[in-house]
Amino acid sequence: MSRAVWASLALLLSVGSLVAASEPSPSADTGQADYSKRGADTCLKCHDADSKFPVMAIFSTPHGVASDPRSPFAGLQCEACHGPGGAHADIVMPGEERAPIVSFDPESGAGAQEQSAPCLRCHEGDERIHWHSGAHAQRGLACTDCHQIHRADDPVLDQARQQEVCFDCHKKQRAQIHRAWSHPLRFDEMACSDCHAVHGSPAPSLLARPTLNQTCYSCHPEKRGPFLWEHAPVAEDCTLCHRPHGSNHPALLTKRPPWLCQQCHSQAGHTSVARDGSGLPPQGSGRSLLAKGCLNCHSKVHGSNHPSGVKLMR
Numbered sequence: 001m002s003r004a005v006w007a008s009l010a011l012l013l014s015v016g017s018l019v020a021a022s023e024p025s026p027s028a029d030t031g032q033a034d035y036s037k038r039g040a041d042t043c044l045k046c047h048d049a050d051s052k053f054p055v056m057a058i059f060s061t062p063h064g065v066a067s068d069p070r071s072p073f074a075g076l077q078c079e080a081c082h083g084p085g086g087a088h089a090d091i092v093m094p095g096e097e098r099a100p101i102v103s104f105d106p107e108s109g110a111g112a113q114e115q116s117a118p119c120l121r122c123h124e125g126d127e128r129i130h131w132h133s134g135a136h137a138q139r140g141l142a143c144t145d146c147h148q149i150h151r152a153d154d155p156v157l158d159q160a161r162q163q164e165v166c167f168d169c170h171k172k173q174r175a176q177i178h179r180a181w182s183h184p185l186r187f188d189e190m191a192c193s194d195c196h197a198v199h200g201s202p203a204p205s206l207l208a209r210p211t212l213n214q215t216c217y218s219c220h221p222e223k224r225g226p227f228l229w230e231h232a233p234v235a236e237d238c239t240l241c242h243r244p245h246g247s248n249h250p251a252l253l254t255k256r257p258p259w260l261c262q263q264c265h266s267q268a269g270h271t272s273v274a275r276d277g278s279g280l281p282p283q284g285s286g287r288s289l290l291a292k293g294c295l296n297c298h299s300k301v302h303g304s305n306h307p308s309g310v311k312l313m314r
Contacts, residue, residue, distance in 0.1 A: 034084050034086030034087055035076065035079055035084045035085065035086050036079065036084075036085045036086050036089045037086075039076070039077040039078070039079065040073065040077040040078050042085065042089045043055065043077075043078045043085065043089070044056075054150070055078070055150050057150055057151055057152045058149065058150045060152035061149070061150075061151075061152055061154075063149060070122070080118070081102065081118040081119075081149075082101045082102045082103075082118075083101050083102040083118075084101070085101050087099035088100065088101045102114070102115075102118060103115075104142070104144040104149070106144075106145070111140075112137070112140045112141060112142040112145075113142075115142035115143065115144055116131075116137075116142045116143045116144075119143040120143075123143075127197060127199055128199040128200065129200070130197070130199065130200030130201055130202060131199050131200045132200070133200060134197075134199060134200025134201065134206060135200075135206055136198065136199075136200070136206075137200065146165055146198075159188060159190070159191040160188040162191045162192055162193065163177075163185050163186075163191065163192055166192045166198075173245045175246075176243070176245035176246035176247075177245055177246045178246065179246035179247055179248050180247070180248050180249075181246065181247050181248070181249065181250055181251065181252050182245065182246030182247070182252070183244065183245070183246070183252075193208070194208070194219075195207065195208055195215050195244070196208060203215075212237060212238060212239060213235070213237065213238055216238045216244075222302075223238075223302045223303075225302075225303050227302075227303030227304060227305055228303075228304065228305045228306070228307070228309065229300075229303060229304040229305075229306075229309045229310050229312060230303050231301060231302060231303050231312060233264065234301075234302050234303060239254075240254075241253060241254060241260060242254065256293065257292060257293025257294040257295055258289065258293045258294050261293070261294045297313055298311060298312045298313055299312075299313065299314075300312045300313065300314065
């Protein structure tokens with residue numbers, strides 16, 4: 001967009017800021033902090049599209065909609081988040097440092113709680129009610145470590161790019177989704193937030209549902225049951241058999257059958273080795289070792305509703 005268009009936009013916004021300035025607001029006369037007289041118009045004199053810290057793109061986000069009473073621009077505008085900017089906007093002499101305001105720059109030296117406080121004044125309810133006790137807050141992350149407020153297209157809110165923000169820290173999961181079998185994160189068909197409540201959760205691993213199995217059932221309801229004949233590990237924990245972020249075995253399995261099954265089931269009566277002492281496949285090995293292994297016969301491994309399905313074979 002050309003500078004002329006941006007200038008026209010700023011002019012239109014100045015009308016809104018003058019209206020806001022006519023309403024009661026914190027000022028030095030009331031004994032409160034010194035806010036700028038013209039609100040965002042004062043900020044835009046320096047923070048235009050060509051500045052070191054451009055902010056014009058905020059007008060393409062919900063934060064910049066002055067007609068929305070929930071938006072910062074319906075009230076104190078930039079200073080709703082950055083704090084009183086009257087002293088910051090004053091003219092300074094060469095060599096003097098400008099008065100500080102609330103900064104969300106990682107290099108500003110401000111702590112995570114200080115940087116997140118302006119956000120939580122509006123965004124502390126609903127799915128963010130567990131933020132303070134969540135793993136991200138406990139590890140010192142601020143909202144701006146993941147969110148880019150002044151961008152019209154915040155990557156973490158875009159399903160196709162959200163994973164790249166998460167993978168800046170979660171490098172092990174980045175590697176796992178590129179294994180032979182994985183959930184379709186790399187194909188932009190799902191996002192990390194489909195399974196994880198990134199703003200905090202009472203469930204382990206910031207899961208979006210109270211338990212891991214309930215999280216899986218939100219996409220795999222056919223595995224939920226109840227079944228007449230239940231497979232115990234299925235009801236207990238899906239990750240006993242599956243690696244959710246990716247695996248080099250089919251169906252995200254931790255191991256291939258029959259070795260996966262024989263972690264719990266005895267190998268007696270079923271062939272469990274690919275070669276015997278003669279170097280040849282043992283008799284009957286094809287049924288339990290080749291193709292799907294145990295699942296060649298026990299195909300209803302997640303549970304069966306057949307009256308004769310006690311062995312999960314039908």
